[in-house]
Amino acid sequence: MTNAEMTADEATLAHAAEAVHDGRLVVYPTETVYGLGANALDGTAVERVFEAKGRERENPVSLGVANVDAALLHTDPTETEIEFMHEFLPGPVTVLVDAGPEVPDVLTAGRSEVGIRVPDHPVALSLLRETGPLTATSANRSGAGSARRIEEIGEEVREACGAVIDAGELPGTESTVVNVSEGVIHRRGAGAEAIAAWLAEPEE
Numbered sequence: 001m002t003n004a005e006m007t008a009d010e011a012t013l014a015h016a017a018e019a020v021h022d023g024r025l026v027v028y029p030t031e032t033v034y035g036l037g038a039n040a041l042d043g044t045a046v047e048r049v050f051e052a053k054g055r056e057r058e059n060p061v062s063l064g065v066a067n068v069d070a071a072l073l074h075t076d077p078t079e080t081e082i083e084f085m086h087e088f089l090p091g092p093v094t095v096l097v098d099a100g101p102e103v104p105d106v107l108t109a110g111r112s113e114v115g116i117r118v119p120d121h122p123v124a125l126s127l128l129r130e131t132g133p134l135t136a137t138s139a140n141r142s143g144a145g146s147a148r149r150i151e152e153i154g155e156e157v158r159e160a161c162g163a164v165i166d167a168g169e170l171p172g173t174e175s176t177v178v179n180v181s182e183g184v185i186h187r188r189g190a191g192a193e194a195i196a197a198w199l200a201e202p203e204e
Helices: 010-021 043-053 068-072 079-088 122-131 155-159 192-200
Strands: 025-028 035-037 062-064 091-098 113-118 134-138 161-164 176-179 184-187
Touching: 010 025, 010 122, 010 161, 025 043, 025 122, 035 043, 035 122, 043 134, 043 155, 068 079, 068 113, 079 091, 079 192, 122 134, 155 161, 176 192, 184 192
Parallel strands: 025 161, 062 113, 091 176
Antiparallel strands: 025 035, 035 134, 062 134, 091 113, 176 184
């Protein structure tokens, strides 16, 4: 069984979803590395993510959703950004778009934009369908390496969580971060060449 085919049982997902609904943190797998999730629309829960990671508050966190339609409920993207999202999501891409009014300032570090992630991993997508938007940030202390295996996640982060979903070893490649409206790739990761080619195509 490949990592992409690995699933979590219903009890594990239900336990993780309950933790999120209670305002707690969860560790969940993505197609890149293990993520640290909390209710992304609950400012208090998002604060717990920053505390667990030791992350500076001026460093925003992305918002993970189950599909593009879910992203549209909490953002105000342009038609070009929507076209891009339908082309590349789900996948290892973080797309910067204008945030909706319900997205807390702590998530975006006070910026008008939020990074959108739709992880291409069956467990992550199943969890997101149960919980709604989750924080999409790596499950590690700031400055430490991202975790491909649960054992690589520091004890301090794991102890801050209400649930940990183990899906085995993950690929480890970072997502590509892109501002479609500006045609700028802020971080080159998985699929960056295809994204650059899409951005370079002239508009019809």
